[in-house]
Amino acid sequence: MKIDHIAMLARLELTNEEKEIFSKQLSSIIEYIDKLNELDTTSIDPTAHVLPIKNIFRDDKLKPSLPKDKALQNAPGRTDDFYRVPKIIE
């Protein structure tokens, strides 16, 4: 089931009803977007970016970082000066 795979990638838990609703909705969105395939783009270069600009760089210069308390302010959990998250390796 495609919807299960997509839900897993987005870390969403869906009920069976939701799966049905979203499957239909996603299909109709993709169908709609598919219209673009009707356009003839053979003479158009692939576009990486909507603006006709390139090579926007910064110099290798340091800027002040956030104070650690500020950086950790939105952390889901904190132990000492670390972000604390559910264990990721068994």
Added chain:
Amino acid sequence: MQYETVIGLEIHAQLLTDSKMFCGCSTKFGSEPNTQTCPICIGMPGVLPVMNKKAIEYVIKTGLAVNCKIASYSRFARKNYFYPDLPKGYQISQYELPICEHGYVEIADNGSTKKIMLTRIHLEEDAGKNIHEGAGNYSLVDLNRAGTPLMEIVSEPDIRSPKEAVEFVKKLRTILRYISVCDGNMEQGSLRCDANVSVRPYGQEEFGVKTEIKNMNSFKFIEKALEYEIKRQIKVLKDGGKIIQETRLWNSERGITESMRSKEEAHDYRYFPEPDLVPVDVDSGWLEQIRTHLMAPTFSFVRSSVHLEEPDLPDIKRQRFICRYGLPEYDADLLISERAMAEWFEQAVKLGADPKIVSNWMMGELTKLLNEENKQIEECMLKPEHLVGLLELINKGIISGKIAKTVFEEMYKTGKNADTIVKEKGLVQISDEADIEKAVDEVLEKNHEEVERFKAGDEKLMGFFVGQIMKATKGKANPKIVNELLKKKLGKE
């Protein structure tokens, strides 16, 4: 059945920039956790990453050094996955248009060389660091490393043994250090190596199922981990089993590779062009500028302007050290292992010193003194011209070889010239025969007994007399004259 090993490597090299790839936070290693982050590298909404120009140049430099084709047009892509060390939920990387493609590195292979082809080199950002130990049911995250420019070098599956793999990584590391784009510190993780390993029956064209080995943070571990993994795979196959495609971690304590049971699901990265960044266009002017940088000597002790036809990389230097300067291979290998050493050597030779003598002093006294202080050659006060000055004094007979060692040490400690030290300390060799004769006479007079024994045939005592005279003259007597006088006085002429 005999099996053949097939290995491809992925090398991750942190670039030696001061600031991160897309923001101005420091890339310094070993700081307090979470003190080098900002809204950009911890993935706050609404921020805009901007490319660090130096990081792009370092990748191009690397590409040139390993014979790659440099793309005139490349761009970044988002690689989407969830992991706590990746605050944005995606890594900015490169996908279908990397900066470099199709290069190679040459490694030694039984007296000849073998080319290991490189598929690509691309630029991405490093992730943060997860700590799993000692945190109970939790993992802890330090995001200082998140966003550090990271270059990924991917080889073709051209490697046929763990030894070759180590050779390849060593060679690559030397090159990266030479061109000053990465410090190559495997322990601290600024150079990391993952391996794709498979085995197949000899003669079979098709590759076997591969596993990916991670966590090999030294040359020794690369060799051991690969040796273990190959044995493991062959055993599984011989027992009628199948290799499962998976990621395995090297456990250095147990000396084995273990399946990494991560909660992360099957990989589906959904790459797409990074809309926050514009494409990179490398025109020929920029490319030439970087190429010129690659050729210029880096260290301040190289004074004369040098014009080179091609990048002065380790292999080319090695060749020159052997052919032009007549050094033994052993010396050449040692001297080229660090770029600063190699340039120091060449500068001394350029100033007129004999190559082999320079090499001897560098591999002997200089290395000894540097090791004592755990210093690099570019950090010490002793410059090539100091050594050249010292060698001139020896050649002119102004000081003896023995005194030269003292002077050398003094130069190393103070950064003064040999000339100055010799004058200040009164170390000029005594070559005046009358002066030496006086010392010889005194020593012989004081040591009647030894003189008798010598005359009776105990010729080993010659060394004793020389030693005594040197002591009396504080090592300054010209040893040649001492020997001549002694022989004359003891009736050996």
